[in-house]
Amino acid sequence: MKKFNDLKDFADEEIHALLELANRLDVQPEAQVLRGKVLSLLFLSPSLRTLASFQAAMIRLGGGSFVISPDMSIHGLETRPGIVMDGAAAEHIREAVPVIASYGDAIGIRAFAERRNLEDDIADTEFSSLIELIDTPYINMESAMNHPCQNLADWKTLDDLGIPANGGKFVLSWAYHPKALPLAVPTSTLYTAARRGMDVTVLRPEGFELPEPLMQKARQAAEAAGGTVNETDDRVAAMQDAHVIYAKSWSSTRHYGDKLADQELRSNFVSWCVDEPWFDNARKDCRFMHCLPVRRGVVVSEPILDGPRSVVIHEARNRMLVQMAVLHQMLGSGS
Amino acid sequence: MKKFNDLKDFADEEIHALLELANRLDVQPEAQVLRGKVLSLLFLSPSLRTLASFQAAMIRLGGGSFVISPDMSIHGLETRPGIVMDGAAAEHIREAVPVIASYGDAIGIRAFAERRNLEDDIADTEFSSLIELIDTPYINMESAMNHPCQNLADWKTLDDLGIPANGGKFVLSWAYHPKALPLAVPTSTLYTAARRGMDVTVLRPEGFELPEPLMQKARQAAEAAGGTVNETDDRVAAMQDAHVIYAKSWSSTRHYGDKLADQELRSNFVSWCVDEPWFDNARKDCRFMHCLPVRRGVVVSEPILDGPRSVVIHEARNRMLVQMAVLHQMLGSGS
């Protein structure tokens, strides 16, 4: 495996093999398989789960990793192309990325969306420009529109819970949050649930529609896999017989890159905090998923998050397991 | 071993076994025993020795660790219970702790005392609330009233120096410091020296008495082990024939949680800086111990700290060795 960037790049059997490997490594550790191997981890955006779970994954497989992030005592990093560097930044990402990559057998990179121009972000322009600088295997640790490690962990979580692929009802719901957050998780989660063959409903207020090209990508995946994709702002209709609600806040696509207009629009939807009444017409054992971090009492009520519906810690732990599988296939002896 | 939280939880033979193991690992490395094992390290308070020595300990045993601390580029951590998270913090400790724990085979947690309410801190309320969130083995890396890794390292240091258990004279002395520091080291050191069977004198100005429940805990331990516990503000009496003086500054318990009153009281005791005249009637080879970090010329004079009485570097290195023993018993194949 040379890259792990988008589940779309993998055939069904490849995804299933990764999930099986993740399950196997959970019970049959292979503490020698990556001995002497190095994973470079470059965080241009904040992280907790990704930071911790990748380090843990490499140790469990016998290798190791190092972390570079701009909050460290490194020379400030410049990201703008073609600039005369007479300001504060002493190093350009054009050198930093290939140098960091050159110390590892693979590199993981996180770079959130710039959220200035929706077309650029849909095209994953910034992440692609970083990847062009290297020729080592790489892992997308969240870019403008992809978060494949989260997606694979969520797929495994759905499998672990026994939620059916075809016929499983998956609600991806927008939730209130004081900030305009990136689209990577909702768009790639939408694709993932569709790709798994589920009946997916995107529940969101008007103005928060997911970008049409990504809705289209998901519809095609659903069609091929025997699922469906719908969207609505009608909570009751969406939650009918749902197996799982996956909550996430995201930016208004109507006002993309316009913080003030986004703020004004979202302020109307403070009530979009997932709570027990949402589940009135869902399946009795309907689960609550979230990629974390999550704001208590804002995105979801405390009773839901701390209650039996919530599988968020299980989801987070699955991050480590699926990443072990990816690293095993990318860097293991058979790679 | 499922937890390493308080020496009180261990029988004498268990403590001796840990100390023997620490000695053995110093000369007979076991670089494979923890291969593939992961220690999660969560620092909610600053650290240098603990941060470095736990990482080193895991590497020496063939495993590894990862570190999370709030100064990293992570999403701000909220610690207050029941709060609506519409402020700066994006993640609650209630998710962060179990997630971080889920990536490790054990977790080390550091969370200093809040120093608002003495009863809460004596009950180690905050640390206990974090531990309730997890079910992995854990290590207390310093809480409001415990610092068992330091305690075990100090015990080993006393053994290394040949200072007698019964009959050994141990002075735990308050020292001046510009800030009101936590009680974890003095109270747990008091217990440790008493538990070792020594004759312990707590030397402190009035207003800086250690909390009575912890004096009581130490007295009981001393009684069982053939030692004694006394307290005084009379330096000459305290230092008579002392084998060791263990210096440490701590908060005024009379004004606990009241910074200004504490400041006013402590300002009278600037002269409590351990210096050569303190040793006039001590044993000739009386040693100086301190857990570090220590303020030169404030807590202790430079000649003492740099001179032959000081064993602070030896103490600090013992941190790594006893932690290797703890990790070996907690995560090793026989655990």
Added chain:
Amino acid sequence: MKKFNDLKDFADEEIHALLELANRLDVQPEAQVLRGKVLSLLFLSPSLRTLASFQAAMIRLGGGSFVISPDMSIHGLETRPGIVMDGAAAEHIREAVPVIASYGDAIGIRAFAERRNLEDDIADTEFSSLIELIDTPYINMESAMNHPCQNLADWKTLDDLGIPANGGKFVLSWAYHPKALPLAVPTSTLYTAARRGMDVTVLRPEGFELPEPLMQKARQAAEAAGGTVNETDDRVAAMQDAHVIYAKSWSSTRHYGDKLADQELRSNFVSWCVDEPWFDNARKDCRFMHCLPVRRGVVVSEPILDGPRSVVIHEARNRMLVQMAVLHQMLGSGS
């Protein structure tokens, strides 16, 4: 090997052995040789390549490392000798360095020049004062006047490129930079190229002469190795038939420690940005070297840095390989 501080401390055959070992480890990994071994890394100055490459090097050899730097959530570090520590800093470097060293089998230390007094910096006073505190093997990760890891990596790079030792023409050129940078890289690079037996020209504006004792050290090395050392401010003369230009900015030695005067002087030399016309009379395949980080459009033009002359990424990767060789000899079973 007990220390890696200055190439001057090593015989030619020792340097060649390190370079051969670096080449061998690149193609024949030894993922077990340092198992259970710990490298302590103390950064008192910023780093990216050194931080990443040492961590990667230890992992590749089967060991590990930990990092301490003052930007971490540690207790503020005091470096001034003999001070009463009643200010912000809670820990003195006199304890921190030996403690950190005591957790490792070797320690790497970075401490840039203070740049107050040239004689002190030439004598590497600060670094020496840190080294006096420890008795573990150590690696200089850049001090006031030494950067031996960079030097050995550059030597390997020159070898890799087939640039002749005797007869090879090496131009060490000052370049513009908005800040007054340390002398460690230029002075130790000068020595390295001279020691390799090359014909070295130091190209710099007046006022930026390298310190005479270090010019003298380089001249002696050149003489013994069959090379030469010259200096000039005449770019055309310097670049004549050059095999390689090694660009680096540095402080004015005329105004050492005087930021304003340095700033005023250097502001006359903004045109010292390496660009294609500089190569007009060089060898056609003349290479561009730089230790990184480098400011694009300030120290060097983008077309040179991104073009075929530039070997800066190759140089940076060699850092890891030569450090693996040093660590292998310092900590390996035959050490």
